[in-house]
Amino acid sequence: MALPANLPCRLLTVALLLGGCARLGPDFQAQQEPWTGQWSSPALEQATQLRRQPDLRQWWQVFSDPVLEKLIAEADANNAGVRIAGLRVVEARAQLGIAQAGRYPQVQQASAEALYVHSRQSAATVQTSRVWQYSAGLDVGWELDFWGRFSRAIESADAAYFASRAIHEDVLVLLHAQLAQTYFTLRAAQARLRIARENARLQKRSYEITERLFKGGESDELDLQQAKTQYLGTLSSIPELESQILHARNALAILIGRPPAPMQEILDMPEKEGVVPLIDRAVLQDVPASLLLRRPDIRAAELQVAAQSALIGVAKADLYPSLTLLGSIGWSATSLPGTPNGFVLIGGPSLRWNVFDYGRIRNNVRIQDARLQQLIVAYQDSVRQAAREADDAASGLLKALEREAILGEAATAANRSLTLANALFREGYSDFQRVLDAQRALFAQQDAYLVNRSTAVGYLIALYKALGGGWQSEQPLVDAATRQQMEQRTDWGGLIDEAASEPTGKRSSIQGGRPDE
Template sequence: MSPAAAHARLYWPLLATGCLSACIRVGPDFHPQHESWTEHWSSTSIEQATQQAAQPDIRQWWRIFADQNLESLIAQADANNGDVKIAGLRVLEARAQLGIAVAGRYPQLQQANADVLYSTRKRSDGVNPHSGGYWQYGLGFSVGWELDFWGRFSRAIESANASFFAAQANRDDALVLLHAQVADTYFTLRTAEARLRIARENAQLQKRSYEIALKLFKSGETDELDLQQAKTQYLGTLSSIPDFESQTVLARHALSVLLGRPPGPLPELNVQPDKAEVLPLVDRAVLQDVPADLLLRRPDVRAAELQMAAQSALIGVAKADFYPSVSLLGSLVWSASSLNGSPSTLALIGGPSVTWNLFDHGKISNNVRVQDARLQELTIAYQNTVREAAREADDAATTILAAWQRDTILNDAQRAAQRSVKLANTIYREGYSDFQRVLDAQRALFAQQDAYIVNRGNAVGSLIALYKALGGGWYSEQPLIDSATRQQMQQRTDWGDLLNETNTPSATASSSGGSSR
């Protein structure tokens, strides 16, 4: 039997033993730790504020407003927002980290070396000295493969895999936040525009009253008190206009940044829609599932759970240091010389190697404790995230209900104020009341109209907050990496198939226990 065959007979049983032992994984297996209340959680406010329907899908909840401007803004934000782009790149980074972890399944030490040496020698027989030189050649290749006896590498892969899915969930959460911010900022802009329009209309109305009071005062028909009161009211309303103008500019700037543009005007929003389109009243949020399930599918909740899974696997990685490390080592060495009569040699060397950190027990123990403490921290953070999500949803639903109740009352109040202004003007012209009643009616009109618009804006904002709190809006048709970024990265680095593998539109993960190949 040749030496190579003998080595092979020793090698393959060891490899088979290593493969069988790889199923032994020290450390805890992760199990989701959902609190009992989350399984059937709901609230009276959410039940009253929502209804079950197929459309619009909660992933694209903004379609409930039927606003083409809003849908266009969200599509632009998906394509150009910097935070979402960074979140997509972090998914790609996590996928590359997973590739590093998977590499642990293969030989960890791979080394090749070659050398060429020139030697000289000098020999003297006492009469005629002789000298000469010769070349020496060497070529070697070494391989070292640590067998995964205790699941060190499989746990590392498990951790990296969970981190990869957590990065996807974080990207979904970035989309949830982005869509809510775009919608909220858009309706903040529309609210400011509506309040600006009302302020200008009331300023014109009060300006006419001030001009009338001025004429009457100059003609001696009224005293100066009516004039000063009319002037005060008009200037007070006039002073609110710059503030509303500033609010509209700031809202446009905020939208520009969300869309990935520098702060500036938004020409596509210059055409003012009518009043009904500016501040829509949606009387129910549409859901396709019960709040308890939606709560646990929130991207940030899923990300928190996946981070727990990743950390749980790291406990196993740390615990593997308690046990001996078994490796298979092998070397192939060839050497030759140009010296006459010198033979060339080919040597194959191989065998197992065992290393064991017998005197690092304290260090290893404390590292395991560190990893376990981090897992407990993430567990508590996960529980806090779920509770905070439930609070946000309940608060938003409660606020919506209050805004809906106030809407009818404030609408009636503004109509009554409009009627009061007409009656006050009529009675004043006929001489049955003083000018103060006209001023009071105008002041009440402005206040009620503004309160009505503000309440409408609050209702829309609370509806957006409810959808956000339930994790809606994670869907995007845009790929993780846009074409320009993709091209730039490919020119700089060989990414292989990773860009193709991860460059798919966002979709919520069905579970936290998925795997990647």
């Protein structure tokens, strides 16, 4: 029976008409937390101000520290976590390409055979025959996306791809905050070391004075031992502070992608050594409620909800029959006389339905739904945790600033007390014990002042981090050296460029709702 010449066109038309007739499973709905609409807190209102500069994406510019800015630029280019996150974006883009391939014929198989037959009829007549037989064929199977199995899979992969981009931005947020925190921890340790050395020098002088007085019989041994105890106690804090500086330098080196070693950038700017800035407010370009929902980790959590929502539709598609269009084109020839060559074209539908699955498919749907609900709860908790982090950082900053003013006055008073105690001792109106007490109080107040100022800077950095600041980088997703290494192993085509060229902040096609900018 001859097949119509336009059968392939008819089959293609049917496929286009039937494909995507229905999409099972829930359509993703943007997550809404009603309380976030106008959320704020008194601490946040006092600790933040709306201003255009510096941009929240590069909040560290508020410190006007070129060393910090240089370290952050180097970390963006060389930090291992950022590089891995960029490669995962490329991986997710390739996964999206796999899902998109479901739109096309899933089975494409070509075959070719050649058969040689040699026979001998009898030994007496020695009659032989040789026959060659050739065949070639192409089999194609195209499962129609009648229930939205493949479109939902694409939807899920698309959301997962954009989630990977949001995770990459979140890695940048965490990196910039950690690097700035470590940098100012180093600066604070340098400042504390300078104060400890100055007090140790002062206390050593007092110890030498009491030693001379004791040897001359003008003082008892108690003053000598107390002065010695105080001096050695201050001296013992110096190795610990030096160790903190070394650890902070090593941590900075790893963050910027270097092996542990002295950092010349810090050594070349001695004017910055021991300087701990005091910034009383975080500069924002939008209200905290909007910034919370634009945090990269919050966006990633929402996109993961979207990806899982689509997987429910993929699982539900197994409950219904799948319709596949099968086609086969073949050609055969033989050298046997009188046998014609043949060309065969076969096409038709195939219906497959897993009727007796004993609850496996339905339970798989339930599994996917349970996972979706888990991600929804996780998203809701992530938003609450983000709000808590922002409020804690803002209130911590305000309280640290209150303590800063008090400790500043206390340090001034302690310095004045030492001056008066020294004067009274020299005039003979007081014993040396009051000098020792004044020295101890001065060192304690100066150190507490520096520790509190470092704490205030830490809260400011934490506030920027809690509001999702610092997610932008000028560096490509995949650096040139890594890209060259990968392309030597594998033909990447234009996929790396496609992943890198997506505009930052673009949302998944299924997401809708709030803009990112």
